[in-house]
Amino acid sequence: MNEQVTAYLEEHHDRFLEELKDLLRIPSISADSKYANDVRLGAQFIHQQLESMGCDTELVETAGHPIVYGEWLKAEGAPTVLVYGHYDVQPPDPLDEWISPPFEPTIRDEHIYARGATDDKGQMFTHVKSVEAWLKTVGELPVNVKFVIEGEEEVGGENLDEFLKNNQDRCRADVAVVSDTAQYGPGIPAITYGLRGIVACEIHLQGPSQDLHSGVFGGAVANPVNVLARLIASLHDDAGHCQIPGFYDDVVPLTDEERQNFAALPFDDAEFAQSLGISGTFGEAGYSTLERRWGRPTCDVNGITGGYQGEGPKTIVPAKASAKITCRLVPNQNADAILASLESYLRGQLPPGIQLTFRRFHGCPAVVCDLNSPYMAAARRAVAVGFGKEPVLIREGGSIPVVGSFKEFLGIDTLLLGWGQNTDNLHSPNEKFSLSAFRQGILASAALWHELANNS
Secondary structure, three states, X not given: OOHHHHHHHHHOHHHHHHHHXXXXXXXXXXXXXXXXXXXXXXXXXXXXXXXXXXXEEEEEOOOOOOEEEEEEOXXXXXXXXXXXXXXXEOOOOOHHHOOOOOOOOEEEOOEEEOOOOOOOHHHHHHHHHHHHHHHHHOOOOOOEEEEEEEOOHHHOOHHHHHHHHHOHXXXXXXXXXXXXXXXXXXXXXXXXXXXXXXXXXXXXXXOOOOOEEHHXXXXXXXXXXXXXXXHHXXXXXXXXXXXXXXXXXXXXXXXXXXXXXXXXOOOOHHHHHHHHOOOOOOOOOOOOHHHHHHHOOEEEEEEEEEOOOOOOOOOEEOOEEEEEEEEEEOOOOOHHHHXXXXXXXXXXXXXXXXXXXXXXXXXEOOEEOOOOOHHHXXXXXXXXXXXXXXXXXXXXXXXXXXXXXXXXXXXXXXXXXXXXXXXXXXXXXXXXXXXXXXXXXXXXXXXXXXXXXXXX
């Protein structure tokens, strides 16, 4: 690691933190059209940052919010790294649960509190500052770097896919870097090498043309709410196995080495359950909690509607009912096949008098990166430099669609280097980011450019 770069990072760290505060003060809420101008201000802030440190930069207009594209491509023969992040944030509601205002960054207990602190402004900004340090001291980077920073991640990022599809040569790289995940726990840095995919659908059951009197008509017609309850109950057996036909046919099982690595991580089922306010864990039989969360597919009902919801009784046979369902997928599962099987399975159980409408939503595939790639080896060394210890290798139960997009449109894997914590209140009131993680993340990022160059 270059000593000039390290010294620059230390000398300018207070300024980096103040600049992060300036970024966090921008209410770049992509989901609310009232904040469209603020979202643009967020894009302009990042554009100015990249431009001022010597990158060729463009504010790319889309059908929605702008994408900030920047590049420094003067390291001949060296690898090219695509850095992704997002400058948009979730709405801050409910406001009355924030200790300090969501867009007035506040330091408490060695954390910075603000909406976007860890998701994803703080984490993304570490890579911006590390590149600055190299360019302002050495005058060049040991690798080529491209930045793609979007403003619609929190609302689906559809325009990013369009940008990648139409700019494949421009965005071409050897590997991508995303810091929008988390460490395994406090003091335990991690590299996430696998993500579950997701498919989503909504089912609507229609019975009679209108709500009916349950005394006059009950027992003579199928009740859509009763039918929906039975359909949902049929999705799993008592051991937690999903009953959708063919659901497990293409599942790539966890390796013995992965299961051993997961078992070696500090984790306590009782503490985990207590932190969630439940009496115990439950899931697919034969697997540990971490294995279920990271490496096994799931099917969950996310919401149910139907019938009378007001105070007191109302004696009706409801006319309709609906449910939202998602499945988290693991490598090799086919999303279209899963949805087709689910629809067929549900339709096969319908009684007379009930019609089913099945609506599919966009999803993304599961991803597992090569643990033995030179890029992964470089990332492990860089994280060790930044955080002072070797990272653990973990999977994540959630989905990051852009990782699949990079694979689909650019053919590259992604290094998921998370500096935050799962307890940083992402999408919740009092979002925070550790000041030490901000400092260590910048150092790890600066070391990453050096380590990736050494692999070339």
